Amino acid sequence: MSNRDKILNFLHDNKNSWISGEQISVDLGISRTAVWKNIKVLKENGYSIESSSKLGHKFLSTNNAINEYELRKNIQTSVFGRGEIHTYSEIDSTNVKAFALASEGAPEGTLVIAESQSKGKGRLGRRWYSVPGKGLNVSMILRPQIMPSSAPGLTMVTAVAMAEALEQSGLSSYEIKWPNDIIVDGRKAAGILSEIKTGPDVIDFIVIGFGINLNSEPSDYPEEIRDIACSIKDHVKTEIDRCEFLGKFLINFETHYFNYIEKGFKDILDLWIDKSGIINKKIKVSLINGSFTGIVKGVGDDGNLIVHTEDGIRMVNSGDINYI
Ligand code: BTN
Numbered sequence: 001m002s003n004r005d006k007i008l009n010f011l012h013d014n015k016n017s018w019i020s021g022e023q024i025s026v027d028l029g030i031s032r033t034a035v036w037k038n039i040k041v042l043k044e045n046g047y048s049i050e051s052s053s054k055l056g057h058k059f060l061s062t063n064n065a066i067n068e069y070e071l072r073k074n075i076q077t078s079v080f081g082r083g084e085i086h087t088y089s090e091i092d093s094t095n096v097k098a099f100a101l102a103s104e105g106a107p108e109g110t111l112v113i114a115e116s117q118s119k120g121k122g123r124l125g126r127r128w129y130s131v132p133g134k135g136l137n138v139s140m141i142l143r144p145q146i147m148p149s150s151a152p153g154l155t156m157v158t159a160v161a162m163a164e165a166l167e168q169s170g171l172s173s174y175e176i177k178w179p180n181d182i183i184v185d186g187r188k189a190a191g192i193l194s195e196i197k198t199g200p201d202v203i204d205f206i207v208i209g210f211g212i213n214l215n216s217e218p219s220d221y222p223e224e225i226r227d228i229a230c231s232i233k234d235h236v237k238t239e240i241d242r243c244e245f246l247g248k249f250l251i252n253f254e255t256h257y258f259n260y261i262e263k264g265f266k267d268i269l270d271l272w273i274d275k276s277g278i279i280n281k282k283i284k285v286s287l288i289n290g291s292f293t294g295i296v297k298g299v300g301d302d303g304n305l306i307v308h309t310e311d312g313i314r315m316v317n318s319g320d321i322n323y324i
Helices: 003-013 021-028 032-044 068-074 094-103 152-168 242-263 266-276
Strands: 048-052 056-061 085-091 111-117 135-142 175-177 181-184 187-199 202-213 282-287 290-299 305-309 312-316 320-323
Touching: 003 021, 003 032, 003 056, 003 068, 021 032, 021 056, 032 048, 068 085, 068 242, 085 094, 094 111, 094 135, 094 187, 094 202, 135 242, 152 175, 152 181, 152 187, 152 202, 152 242, 152 266, 175 266, 242 266, 266 290, 282 305, 290 312
Parallel strands: 085 111
Antiparallel strands: 048 056, 111 135, 135 202, 175 181, 181 187, 187 202, 282 290, 282 320, 290 305, 305 312
16 A cells, blocks of 8 residues: 555544644654655645644545545446556546557556546537536446447446446436436436447457536536536435445446346346336437437347338437437
8 A cells, every 4th residue: 555545544544633744654654754745645636634733634525536545445346447547637538548548458447537628529529528526537448358249238338337326326317318328307417438449350449438427516517518418416416426426337337247248238228228218209310411200119239229210110320319
């Protein structure tokens, strides 16, 4: 354990009490200067620690910070988030970074997490806007030994794992909107973007990125998305601990992921369909070159929607849908 983690544990164990620098130094066998320097870094990382030249230091709260210590404390998986975790206060896009790391050989389970992204990527070339300090922007590296045609199912695995983490955090009403959004009361709270690198008939790696608004307020969003975005806190009325939420998500994800690799599509499809409520809904499908309407009759093994239209059955694998 690093000196910083030792100091953090020590302060955490004595939460809300003053501890002198001298006592920390003697009890942990760390020099006074190193104690002071590490506490300074902890404060910069978002921990709320009060310091007084007479009394010493007092740990107040984590301030819902994302850092390696809080993450490791909350992650109880066996692969995802157990190895490399790369955290950034700002980055262009966690998906871009994860793709680069995967190309250099980063192992399955590697996570890239950023407080804010200057070029957060959404589906269909759109941008993803995230409010710093109030949500999660995470990309995961996967190296599944499945056919490339089975890859879309992993986006569904992610959506189901996220929906379950939301339920575990107290959200009772939401829907998964095809293909990858979490919608609460008509507004978008989360999105997923999967990117794949394949060889002939094999997957080299997949990057699955997800963004979720956990604690943002309507006034945090730019004008153009204020009427279409929402956060989970808007609905559960209490602040969500971001690292705890990620811990819940990762356990759910890993369980469904290994099940999917071993047993295939059926289990996750049933869960996804149940959480989407999409079957027999009338939808409008908007494509680059036009739109059509129909009734959803099912979801194929490739994640495509099976839509009954007046011209017969159509499979939908891209574009946007809206309920009508
Ligand atoms: C969408 O709804 O269109 C998908 C949004 C995906 C956003 C996430 S945030 C983390 C990861 N990094 C990105 O640049 N995009 C994804």
